[in-house]
Amino acid sequence: xxxTNYWRLLVDRHPEAVAVINRLADVFAxxxxxxxxxxxxxxxxHPASQAQFAEVMRQLVRDKKLREVIRVESAKGGGxxxxxxLEDVPDTIHDWRTDQNVEVTADMLRVVYExxxxxx
Amino acid sequence: xxxxALFESAPxxxxxxxxxxxxxxxFGETTSLSVVxxxxxxxxxxHSAGSWEQLxxxxxxxxxxxxxxxxxxxxxxxxxxxxxxxxxxxxxxAKATVARDLLHxxxxxxxxTKNGVARLITxxxxxDQPDRPTIADVRYDDDPRGRSxxxxxxxxxxxxxxxxxxxxxxxxxxxxxxxxxRAVNVARLYPSGIFEIRVQSHWSSVNYENDxxxxxxxxxxxxxxxxxxxxxxxxxxKDLWDRKDQLKKAVRFSDSTMRNHNGTTLTAATGEEQSDLxxxxxxxxxxxxxxxxxxxxxxxxxxxxxxxxSEVPSKDIHVLLxxxxxxxxxxxxxxxxxxEYVFDQLLAALG
Numbered sequence: 317x318x319x320t321n322y323w324r325l326l327v328d329r330h331p332e333a334v335a336v337i338n339r340l341a342d343v344f345a346x347x348x349x350x351x352x353x354x355x356x357x358x359x360x361x362h363p364a365s366q367a368q369f370a371e372v373m374r375q376l377v378r379d380k381k382l383r384e385v386i387r388v389e390s391a392k393g394g395g396x397x398x399x400x401x402l403e404d405v406p407d408t409i410h411d412w413r414t415d416q417n418v419e420v421t422a423d424m425l426r427v428v429y430e431x432x433x434x435x436x
Numbered sequence: 437x438x439x440x441a442l443f444e445s446a447p448x449x450x451x452x453x454x455x456x457x458x459x460x461x462x463f464g465e466t467t468s469l470s471v472v473x474x475x476x477x478x479x480x481x482x483h484s485a486g487s488w489e490q491l492x493x494x495x496x497x498x499x500x501x502x503x504x505x506x507x508x509x510x511x512x513x514x515x516x517x518x519x520x521x522x523x524x525x526x527x528x529x530a531k532a533t534v535a536r537d538l539l540h541x542x543x544x545x546x547x548x549t550k551n552g553v554a555r556l557i558t559x560x561x562x563x564d565q566p567d568r569p570t571i572a573d574v575r576y577d578d579d580p581r582g583r584s585x586x587x588x589x590x591x592x593x594x595x596x597x598x599x600x601x602x603x604x605x606x607x608x609x610x611x612x613x614x615x616x617x618r619a620v621n622v623a624r625l626y627p628s629g630i631f632e633i634r635v636q637s638h639w640s641s642v643n644y645e646n647d648x649x650x651x652x653x654x655x656x657x658x659x660x661x662x663x664x665x666x667x668x669x670x671x672x673x674k675d676l677w678d679r680k681d682q683l684k685k686a687v688r689f690s691d692s693t694m695r696n697h698n699g700t701t702l703t704a705a706t707g708e709e710q711s712d713l714x715x716x717x718x719x720x721x722x723x724x725x726x727x728x729x730x731x732x733x734x735x736x737x738x739x740x741x742x743x744x745x746s747e748v749p750s751k752d753i754h755v756l757l758x759x760x761x762x763x764x765x766x767x768x769x770x771x772x773x774x775x776e777y778v779f780d781q782l783l784a785a786l787g
Contacts, residue, residue: 351707396709398708407599413690414758415637
């Protein structure tokens with residue numbers, strides 16, 4: 317299925333979220349690989365309803381259009397581990413950017429999306 | 437049958453079982469079966485084994501007993517396995533004339549005697565976790581950079597691992613477990629005057645000043661500190677970035693941190709471990725722009741890449757060029773060859 321057709325189908329499935337879907341299509345379809353935090357997407361898409369936005373994002377992940385990971389970020393900046401869920405995130409992790417084991421705290425976690433999905 | 441008879445009648449060389457047992461344990465902690473197997477193979481000895489126990493009981497001990505492998509050689513192999521990788525190195529420089537004087541056998545013997553370790557020159561110690569930091573080896577090594585003097589200090593350290601936290605009433609209690617760990621530290625001096633203090637990495641610390649001071653105190657009779665000054669790696673960090681396009685197949689950049697004299701810091705960090713900062717044209721341009729406005733290198737996170745056309749490095753080697761100006765870290769265990777490759781690349785980048 318072509319990318320354009322997919323976004324059209326998504327609008328058919330979620331007609332109430334057409335504005336959000338169109339803005340997401342602009343973000344993801346306009347360049348090559350995109351890696352972006354959830355918060356950044358909120359800034360780019362500025363959805364009227366966060367619940368609606370979250371549902372569209374869940375659909376994109378279920379359809380394997382987006383890869384979603386919980387990324388642990390180093391205090392120095394940059395990711396040091398990707399996990400598929402919060403439950404998988406360990407209490408401590410080796411920060412290879414500083415060569416030390418660190419306690420993982422909530423402020424180190426980001427929900428990150430990658431488009432296109434590497435397995436698409 | 438004739439071969440077996442010959443083997444059984446060959447003179448047996450005695451060896452210290454306890455020392456060999458300890459070497460087996462330490463090999464298991466520092467390297468892989470295949471690495472030690474490969475070393476046996478280079479001597480034309482039987483080398484296949486499915487476990488460390490098999491390797492030692494069926495290959496190494498029989499070779500020691502038959503005299504086809506000598507204990508000094510086994511100890512050298514252990515040195516190669518345990519002294520390289522997972523370490524933070526600090527570089528210094530002395531005048532070449534001073535270095536050559538310190539490397540003289542008479543000077544080395546005098547320093548070793550003063551420290552009660554003269555016997556180690558021909559017979560290094562194999563130590564697990566001594567109660568106090570202990571000089572375990574004093575030796576000369578030969579390599580293309582010249583004949584260096586190596587003094588090894590083995591110590592026991594406490595490492596802490598975060599376990600978790602719990603709430604008790606109005607208190608949040610965090611818990612760590614304490615565990616003793618072995619650390620191998622090395623001081624090495626070349627005739628050129630290049631001096632390295634290599635400290636085994638901690639799991640939970642970035643400040644190695646105390647470790648460097650402690651190791652240097654122990655080896656100060658061999659390498660009197662007043663003769664040395666720190667050798668800054670700032671020119672190497674600059675050179676690597678300046679030649680980044682030429683080095684594209686040899687080096688991958690993960691993070692770059694720069695500062696300027698306004699006190700501003702700029703960091704460009706890749707999203708993932710495998711990503712290359714140079715593939716991000718915006719980040720690359722930002723770094724170049726900041727540098728062109730008088731910024732200087734603070735830290736760099738680079739990978740020396742395995743290439744098809746060369747045997748070294750044998751795998752991608754991650755190197756941190758951060759912390760002190762004369763500090764670099766090889767964060768994972770690696771072979772001596774791979775470490776020396778990185779060492780040479782850094783010295784070359786210094787110009």
